[in-house]
Amino acid sequence: MFAAGVPLLSVALSVAFPAEGQKLPAVGRTYVIGAVQAGLQDPVTVNGVTTGVWRTGAFLAMAPVVPGTNTLEVVCGSERLVRSFVVAEPPKAGTWKPFKPVSSEDDSRLAKPSAWRTRGTLFMNRVRPRPDDGDALYYLPPQFILRGAEVQGTDWIAVWLDGRVGFLPPTSLVKLPAVPVPSASQPAPDPAAGFPSCPPYGVPPSAVRILVDPGHGGSDTGAISPHGWCEKDVNLLQAFAIRDALRKAGFQVLMTREDDSFPALYSRPKLAYDERVDAFISVHHNATRADRNPREARHTTTYASNEKGLALASAIQKRVAEALPDITNAGAQTKSFAVCRNPAVPSCLIEVDFINFPEGEEASWDPVRQRKVAAAVVRGVQDWMHE
Numbered sequence: 001m002f003a004a005g006v007p008l009l010s011v012a013l014s015v016a017f018p019a020e021g022q023k024l025p026a027v028g029r030t031y032v033i034g035a036v037q038a039g040l041q042d043p044v045t046v047n048g049v050t051t052g053v054w055r056t057g058a059f060l061a062m063a064p065v066v067p068g069t070n071t072l073e074v075v076c077g078s079e080r081l082v083r084s085f086v087v088a089e090p091p092k093a094g095t096w097k098p099f100k101p102v103s104s105e106d107d108s109r110l111a112k113p114s115a116w117r118t119r120g121t122l123f124m125n126r127v128r129p130r131p132d133d134g135d136a137l138y139y140l141p142p143q144f145i146l147r148g149a150e151v152q153g154t155d156w157i158a159v160w161l162d163g164r165v166g167f168l169p170p171t172s173l174v175k176l177p178a179v180p181v182p183s184a185s186q187p188a189p190d191p192a193a194g195f196p197s198c199p200p201y202g203v204p205p206s207a208v209r210i211l212v213d214p215g216h217g218g219s220d221t222g223a224i225s226p227h228g229w230c231e232k233d234v235n236l237l238q239a240f241a242i243r244d245a246l247r248k249a250g251f252q253v254l255m256t257r258e259d260d261s262f263p264a265l266y267s268r269p270k271l272a273y274d275e276r277v278d279a280f281i282s283v284h285h286n287a288t289r290a291d292r293n294p295r296e297a298r299h300t301t302t303y304a305s306n307e308k309g310l311a312l313a314s315a316i317q318k319r320v321a322e323a324l325p326d327i328t329n330a331g332a333q334t335k336s337f338a339v340c341r342n343p344a345v346p347s348c349l350i351e352v353d354f355i356n357f358p359e360g361e362e363a364s365w366d367p368v369r370q371r372k373v374a375a376a377v378v379r380g381v382q383d384w385m386h387e
């Protein structure tokens, strides 16, 4: 029921980013994304500056911000939306102290070495080359006992394997005061032992098993688009298209999720490992950091975290880039991602497109585009198997 004079057609102005009360890092500007009903002629203004509205009703503006509380006023026709959010103060120079890692057992900051046992699953027990390095020197199986020592004044445990020192957070280890201390030259376990060292050359697709991982899920939404749609959902749609195309080409396909659940981050590479699949493909969509204009930053890329993964990532990225000629090809890149740091299974992570601006949102949710990307992924996997 509508009272006389109330328009049936509402402008339904919404702003997806920044969210009300959102805390942004120390930036000088932010992107503002939102949507109005598609097809409306009224312009949208953000703090008085007119911005274009895409045919889907989505809009993107860049707005200057200052440290502290900021207010945005977004207006379209008779609708007005006020949004406040907080921008962090810039960090004061000289407050960050780099951690100087210990290199020998003579370091005065070290407690006496003792025996330690790992407590998490394989991919959680990542021995880092430096505490502030995201990379991995080794992965340790559960219940593995090794030589370690607390580094006083820090949150890290120094451990020794193969005569090398590495670092683990205390949450990964339990101290064993009554157990003999292993030697510093104890060999590191090889989690890739028994796994193939090259792609499945000359193997029919029916004998090749691929694990497809739709990124995020559940309360972990991933990036947000102008209409307030979530990356986790478009990842699932794109992953279904990839699953279907791979199956049609004869491959065996497993999924880390097929609904809006959230498999824990490290359970995803662990599933690839436990199932001994031939390849792991994580499907994501990107967003820029607050102060970067997504329309300018837009690109497509595939990440890997080691040599094994990079061969797969390069083959897939080449085909995906061919299928998306309007998007800048950033190539295959190496970056340390939890799901890709798999020493045993070739693993990669595709960032298909950016969803935090109107054109990227529209393209990413388009089922025709999703099938095009899926076909490209299949060709990439086939290329990888024939190189």
Ligand SMILES: [Zn+2]
Pocket: 215, 216, 222, 223, 231, 284, 285
């Ligand atoms: Zn993501």
